[in-house]
Amino acid sequence: MATPAKPTRVHEVYDRIRGSLLGGELPPGSKLKLNDFAARYEVSLSVVREAVTRLAGEGLVEASPQRGFAVAQLTISDLQDLTRTRVLIETLALAESIKHGDLAWEGSVLATHHTLARTPMLTAEGHVDPAFTLAHRAFHHTLLAGCGIARLEGIATGLRDCAELYQHWSQELAGDAERDVAAEHRLIAELTVARDEAGATQALREHIERTTAALVRYAEGLDDTDERALA
Numbered sequence: 001m002a003t004p005a006k007p008t009r010v011h012e013v014y015d016r017i018r019g020s021l022l023g024g025e026l027p028p029g030s031k032l033k034l035n036d037f038a039a040r041y042e043v044s045l046s047v048v049r050e051a052v053t054r055l056a057g058e059g060l061v062e063a064s065p066q067r068g069f070a071v072a073q074l075t076i077s078d079l080q081d082l083t084r085t086r087v088l089i090e091t092l093a094l095a096e097s098i099k100h101g102d103l104a105w106e107g108s109v110l111a112t113h114h115t116l117a118r119t120p121m122l123t124a125e126g127h128v129d130p131a132f133t134l135a136h137r138a139f140h141h142t143l144l145a146g147c148g149i150a151r152l153e154g155i156a157t158g159l160r161d162c163a164e165l166y167q168h169w170s171q172e173l174a175g176d177a178e179r180d181v182a183a184e185h186r187l188i189a190e191l192t193v194a195r196d197e198a199g200a201t202q203a204l205r206e207h208i209e210r211t212t213a214a215l216v217r218y219a220e221g222l223d224d225t226d227e228r229a230l231a
Contacts (some may be wrong), residue, residue, distance in 0.1 A: 008105040013041050014051035019164060021060050021071060023127045024172030028074035031067060059162050072165060076219050079166055083212040086159045090208065091201040093144040093156045093169075098197045101146025106193050109146075113189040117182060121171075128171050139185065143192060161200070170211045173220035179210060 017037065018182050033196070037048045052069050057063040062070050096104065116135040123129045137160070146155050184207045191200035 008027075009043050009047050010050045010054075013037065013043055013047055016041065017048075017051055018055060018060065019130065020049050021055070022133065022168040022172075025081050028071055028169065030071050032061065032069040035067065041076060045108065060165050073180055074166075074169060074219055076216055076217065079148045079212055079215060082163055082166070083160065083208060085162060087154075087158055087205050087208055089156045090126070090144065093147045094192070095197050096149060096152065097146035098192060098195050098200060099143055100148045104125060105142075106145035108142045109139075109189055110190055112142045112189055115139075116185055121181065124152055130170055133164075134167075139189075143188070166215060167211055169218075170214045176210070176213040176214040179214075184210075 017032075023099045026032070032052060034045055034052065037043075037052075038045045039049070039210045052061055053063075056063045058071065060072055062072050065071070074212055101109075112135070113169040116139045117130075119132045120129055121132045140160055141157055144153050147153055184203070188207060190198060194200075
């Protein structure tokens with residue numbers, strides 16, 4: 001049996017920087033020091049640059065001729081725009097999934113929710129667990145996978161990917177002590193397999209909007225210096 005190829009150094013560095021971004025270790029808008037990454041991970045500057053360029057392509061990092069690379073800024077207007085778009089597209093895709101999804105899709109919803117429910121959200125250090133991120137992504141993607149419209153599913157998935165950094169910041173930076181995320185996921189799954197289109201889409205809307213609300217409260221509580229980065 002052939003031995004699987006080891007991940008390239010670019011992919012390894014990409015994963016580690018991405019983990020730092022999603023873990024809140026690199027604040028919104030902060031400049032990325034590529035030389036520091038190269039020294040820390042004992043790789044060439046070209047490897048770091050390629051990894052960071054990939055992150056820029058995902059919207060996690062911003063590139064400019066003057067500043068070089070920086071963590072994406074927490075921009076309230078962009079967050080709200082993305083949220084409104086996600087609500088419109090994802091609830092439409094979920095409604096189509098409920099109408100057209102077959103028994104195999106229904107089973108996948110239950111299976112991915114089971115995995116998500118059994119996966120702790122936080123590590124011992126209080127950061128979002130990478131395993132939870134994967135399970136969370138799989139559950140939400142599965143909800144929309146029964147719609148039968150490849151372009152709609154692709155748009156919805158792309159929007160969710162763009163929102164992933166905001167989702168992590170909502171937990172890492174903002175927090176919401178009164179929120180029961182597990183209960184929200186359970187409700188969405190139950191209403192979906194019950195083919196309750198109105199109830200499931202409303203539960204998904206509230207789930208998305210609550211994440212945004214926590215981040216907006218966090219951003220509004222920053223001092224004047226930080227708020228200039230959120231204009």
